[in-house]
Amino acid sequence: MEVLNNYQRQKIDESNDEDFYSDPKFVYHLDLNFRQNLSDVYKNEIEDGSTILDLMSSWDSYLPEGKKYKKVIGHGLNRKELEKNKVLDSFWVQNFNSNQKLPLDNKSVDYCLMVAAWQYLQYPENLTKEIVRILSNEGKFIIAFSNRAFWHKAPNIWTSSTEEGRVKYVRKVLISNGFNEPKIIQQFNEKRALNIFNFLNKDPFYCLIATKEKITP
Numbered sequence: 001m002e003v004l005n006n007y008q009r010q011k012i013d014e015s016n017d018e019d020f021y022s023d024p025k026f027v028y029h030l031d032l033n034f035r036q037n038l039s040d041v042y043k044n045e046i047e048d049g050s051t052i053l054d055l056m057s058s059w060d061s062y063l064p065e066g067k068k069y070k071k072v073i074g075h076g077l078n079r080k081e082l083e084k085n086k087v088l089d090s091f092w093v094q095n096f097n098s099n100q101k102l103p104l105d106n107k108s109v110d111y112c113l114m115v116a117a118w119q120y121l122q123y124p125e126n127l128t129k130e131i132v133r134i135l136s137n138e139g140k141f142i143i144a145f146s147n148r149a150f151w152h153k154a155p156n157i158w159t160s161s162t163e164e165g166r167v168k169y170v171r172k173v174l175i176s177n178g179f180n181e182p183k184i185i186q187q188f189n190e191k192r193a194l195n196i197f198n199f200l201n202k203d204p205f206y207c208l209i210a211t212k213e214k215i216t217p
Contacts (some may be wrong), residue, residue, distance in 0.1 A: 001176040002125055003169075008157035009122040015044035017120070018095050021077040026059055026084065029116055034203040035183055037187055038115065039064045039084060039205055040143050045142060050110035053134070056096070056117035059084040073109070100126035104134045112141045119149045119158045120164075124173045135212045140188060143170060143210075146203040167206055174210045182210035 007095055013020070028035065043064040046052065050070060054061045057074040060083045072089035076082050082091040092103060100123050112131050121127060131141055157169060167184060173183055187205035 003173050003176055004125070004155075004157055005123075009155050009212060010157075011153060011155045013152040016095075017153065018077060020150075023078040024059070024084075026080050026081070029058070029148060031203045033187075034144075034205050035062055036147055037185075037205040038062045039198060040145070041142065041185065041209070042113075043067070045140060046111055051136075053109045053112045054088070055106070055112055055114045055131075056120070057085060057088070057091070057113075057115075061085060061087050061113070062115065063087055071103075097122045098125055100130055102127075102130045102134050106133055107139075109134050109138045110136050110139050112139070114141070114143045115146070116145050117158065118143055118145055118152045118170055121156070122155050124170075125177050128173055128177040128179070132212055137212065138214060139212045140209065141174070141210045141212075144205065144207040146205060148203065163204065163206070165206070170208055171204055172207070174208065178213050179210035180213050182208040184208055 012156065018170060020032065041061050050067055050069045052063070052072045054074045057076045058078070061072065061074070063072070071089050072087050074082050074085055074088035075094060076091065077093060077095060078094055082088060083094070085091070096182070112135060118124065145166070149158065151159055158166060162170060167186070171182055171184070185205070185207040
């Protein structure tokens with residue numbers, strides 16, 4: 001089901017995303033507190049022996065140590081970043097704003113992960129339907145983001161929304177395209193007095209955990 005209109009899909013910089021991401025960025029875009037929250041979610045939600053798909057990934061997947069996975073598949077826009085990601089068993093490069101079809105079999109993945117990336121999707125409805133297709137029965141889609149982005153590459157729906165509005169928007173796409181009501185985790189920014197440069201503030205943590213809708217025969 002379509003959720004966005006044409007204006008909401010537009011972004012300031014409509015140039016090819018592949019050009020923008022052509023240079024590898026071996027940095028953490030989110031702080032240690034955010035990354036720890038994310039790893040804790042993965043530790044609690046992901047079962048051992050599962051097949052994981054890390055969508056729009058980079059050189060680190062934030063998966064916790066101690067878990068045993070059947071397979072971890074990566075996807076992204078920069079080959080060098082993906083090659084440096086040690087947890088990936090395989091990966092491929094694809095621009096989701098040009099093509100939302102996933103080169104994976106039906107029900108071949110148990111968990112799909114997406115970190116600090118939903119904000120760049122111009123056709124999230126189509127991609128969500130594809131994720132439903134490749135997820136196993138009652139498979140989960142775990143989406144996490146903060147309040148950071150390359151703003152010129154984010155569509156209008158993201159740049160014009162409040163942080164609460166972004167959570168509602170992601171939720172609407174999920175439940176409109178094959179997922180049950182998601183579990184939502186929010187850890188808000190802590191404001192500190194005299195913190196002019198924002199060094200001590202923590203990146204807010206937003207996470208939606210959605211289970212694939214069970215189809216009744």
